Amino acid sequence: MLSNLPEYSKNVFRRNYFSWLIQQCRGWGKFSYGLLLFNLILQIISLVQSVSVAPVQSIISFIGGNLSVACVIGISNRSGIQGWAGALSAICIASVGFAAGNYATACEQIGYLLFLDLFCILDPKWNDDIQAEKFNSAIEWLYYLLFFAGAWLVIYYLFSLTNDPRVFLDSLNLAMAITGSLLELNRKREQYFIWTISSLFTIALWTQTMLQGDGNFALIFSYSVFFLNDMYAFFSTRGWFRTASK
Template identity: 30%
Template sequence: MQNSEQHGHTFSDSQDVEDIALTSVLKPSWYIEQMKGWTKGSYILLVIGLVIIIGTTFLSPITPISLVTMFAAVLGFTCTISITNTKPLNGVFGLVSALIYIVVAFTAKNYSDMLLQAVYIVLLDIPVLMMPGWAKNVGSRVRQIKDTPHAGRTWALFALFFIVVLGALYGFEASFTDSPRPFIDALSAAIGVTGALLTTLRYSDTYYFWLAQGIMSVVLWGITALQGGANWVLFITYLLYLSNDFIALFDKGVAWFHKETMENDMLE
């Protein structure tokens, strides 16, 4: 999520429509507001993560690509934590970080990861920037597939979607590119695309996909770094995205998996 996306994407909880408009997201005060009300664990993880990302960058050889990767990692990691807290910080931050990740992925020949970042832009960043109200009252609309009508059919449709995306991405990479990691790249991206769709539809089940995608991204960028195709900053960043996924799973202050607990606390 990257978280993602991943942690790198979602919406706000209680702001008026005009506060989500494009003119608002260009104001520094808007970003300050979006970083309020996070869980304590999220704030701690943010500080630790930023220190690790910046420290890892400057402990490694400094190159233009390492510096832009650091910048994208800082923005992307912050966006991922904001998603966990149902805040729409991903608008500009997510767009910029995703564009940089596309360049880095192209340089590393991880072409499916490039497509994944483009999907994040279309499904999760542009709506926040261009559609007032997209980010309104997300916490109250989070749901699980099992609680919806025809849950089995819904899961089957998502499974079919995943298989089709995986087949298309792998076929493209294996047949038309010089990717040295076609299957791992395609698998990681297919999980991420499916997770992005679930996030857009506000299913909390998305975090199972973000968790799996986080693991696959760690594997993908770890292998990429070992093969000399990238620096270690992205590998470290995806480890941090993975830690954010665990916050979503276990922190009772997060609406994605603990909506009922939060509602009961408010009633007490």
């Protein structure tokens, strides 16, 4: 990072930077804009339902839920807005996670902020020339499954030492996030299976959180939209998963 700091500085501290960011939100597909609008409507419903009970947490969840979806859709469209949207949503979701006792999920968001979102801001075109690769053999699945199992075992033990009320699902989500990030680092197309399954378990985590009185619908809605976006990536001819297979 330090060796590339002059170049990174030019990427951010330049003329018309904010107008360039706005431009990054244009030219997306109709499905992407539809998901943004659909999520916004759901987030407003969640905010109205919960703001009288927990106003601060509800507003933070509302902001985080909208920005996180903007980040994921930005990634799907290879848009430079993903860095800022991801960083700000990570701060919001981490705050809600710590307040709810979902400490592993909160740490997951801090990890995204430091090791992914920050570099997306400093180098917004990092993914322009990336070529996804497929697993060469089934043995690679075994390696990553063993890595996931080991990571989950360690994470579960560490967070069981805290007062995390949902340590099973919470640690599971962090282990899946680390495994998915490793697949992403190695440019493996199969990462999409991990992110899709992770969305389902995260929905389960925040549903349990809400039922136990520590959350609301906001993050349930946003991760449900993530899942829809994943389905688009799998089955649409313009989706990332299909594009990477060609």
